[in-house]
Amino acid sequence: MSQVLEPPSTPPTAPAPGPRPYTEEDPATLAARYGLTVSGARPSLPAYVRQLWQRRHFITAFATAKLTAQYSQAKLGQVWQVLTPLLNAAVYYFIFGQLLGTSKGVPDYIPFLVTGVFVWTFTQSSVMAGTRAISGSLGLVRALHFPRAALPVSYCLQQLQQLLFSMCALVVILLAFGIPPALSWLLIVPALVLQFTFNTGLAMIMARIGAHTPDISQLMPFLLRTWMYMSGVMWSLSKLMKGQDHHGIAYQLLQANPAAIYIDLMRFALMDSFHASQLPPHVWALAAGWALLAGAGGFIYFWKAEETYGRG
Numbered sequence: 001m002s003q004v005l006e007p008p009s010t011p012p013t014a015p016a017p018g019p020r021p022y023t024e025e026d027p028a029t030l031a032a033r034y035g036l037t038v039s040g041a042r043p044s045l046p047a048y049v050r051q052l053w054q055r056r057h058f059i060t061a062f063a064t065a066k067l068t069a070q071y072s073q074a075k076l077g078q079v080w081q082v083l084t085p086l087l088n089a090a091v092y093y094f095i096f097g098q099l100l101g102t103s104k105g106v107p108d109y110i111p112f113l114v115t116g117v118f119v120w121t122f123t124q125s126s127v128m129a130g131t132r133a134i135s136g137s138l139g140l141v142r143a144l145h146f147p148r149a150a151l152p153v154s155y156c157l158q159q160l161q162q163l164l165f166s167m168c169a170l171v172v173i174l175l176a177f178g179i180p181p182a183l184s185w186l187l188i189v190p191a192l193v194l195q196f197t198f199n200t201g202l203a204m205i206m207a208r209i210g211a212h213t214p215d216i217s218q219l220m221p222f223l224l225r226t227w228m229y230m231s232g233v234m235w236s237l238s239k240l241m242k243g244q245d246h247h248g249i250a251y252q253l254l255q256a257n258p259a260a261i262y263i264d265l266m267r268f269a270l271m272d273s274f275h276a277s278q279l280p281p282h283v284w285a286l287a288a289g290w291a292l293l294a295g296a297g298g299f300i301y302f303w304k305a306e307e308t309y310g311r312g
Contacts (some may be wrong), residue, residue: 042306051147063157077093089117106236107273111174115270116233118170119263124224125201129155130203131220134211134309141310148309149302152203152286156225160196167247174270188271197291201298205241208302211309231259238278255280258290 043051052059071080092251093113097103106112133151134141139147167188210216230253232240237254254260267274280286 002180004085006242020055031206032109034288045300045303048147048149048306052149052153055146059157062150063154064160065156067158067161069219070161074234081162082169085118085121085166086128086169087120088113089114092117092234102235102311105239107206108177108179108271108306110276111177111179111271112236113234114170114268115175115267116231116263118163118166119195119266120228120231120233121166122159122195122261123202123259125159125162126199126203127206128158128220129159129223130206130215131210131217132301133203133207133216135214137173139308148207149204150298152207152302156196156200156203159199160192160276163192170270179271182272188266191262191265191287192292194265198258198262199294201291201294202297204302208305227259230254231257231263233263236278237264243289248291256286258287259295 042048067081089110093103093110097109097113103109103113130152133155134148137151141151206216206220232254237260261280261283264274265283266278268276268279
């Protein structure tokens with residue numbers, strides 16, 4: 001006799017759902033899904049410029065605070081801002097002007113020398129400050145999020161403020177030596193703008209190098225001293241190269257030396273005895289070209305390593 005199979009009284013239950021099998025997703029897809037971004041990632045160049053502009057008040061306040069604190073422990077305080085370059089000029093006058101006789105044939109040698117020392121010190125101090133801008137501020141870099149270019153810019157702004165203090169003493173020296181104010185003194189403004197742009201770009205280059213190679217700060221004083229001797233701080237380059245082949249490499253290098261160009265522009269603006277014939281050809285074009293090359297090139301070079309500062 002055949003058996004009839006009856007259906008079960010209750011339908012079979014479906015198996016309980018288990019964990020979904022893991023499927024590996026691309027990290028970029030996951031980041032896009034949850035709105036995640038890389039911490040400290042380098043922004044685009046236009047965005048970086050906007051961030052830097054938004055922090056302009058921080059930059060100026062930081063520069064002023066550093067300048068005020070620089071001589072806070074000294075009894076003479078901020079007087080050293082003027083006294084230090086004046087003492088340097090006095091030493092150079094004694095050694096080069098008197099012992100080596102570089103003052104012979106140079107009209108108004110003391111204003112000539114003091115102007116050169118002040119302008120050169122602006123570039124020298126900006127470069128040295130830029131070298132330590134990142135490596136000397138690691139606590140600030142690691143603690144706060146801001147465009148790192150604010151640091152070398154603020155250090156150069158600090159040096160510009162110090163130069164303006166020194167210029168007050170320079171004006172007194174010019175008047176004491178019978179050099180009256182003239183309309184040509186207005187040329188100080190574009191000359192300083194170009195030099196500040198050049199110094200800032202150079203400081204950014206050195207800031208990136210110094211952030212990864214701190215030993216560069218030990219080498220820079222020797223390089224800067226060599227550069228100073230080639231820049232006509234203590235002597236007249238036009239007198240030194242008189243009679244030389246104008247197409248020679250040495251003459252061309254001295255003519256195109258940016259530090260010498262900015263020093264001579266300042267002398268030309270302030271001193272009646274410093275004539276246009278002592279300036280290299282197309283001097284303003286050279287000054288603007290160096291400012292554009294160092295300013296834009298240094299800024300881009302620094303920006304490209306933005307995400308690496310303070311790490312490692």
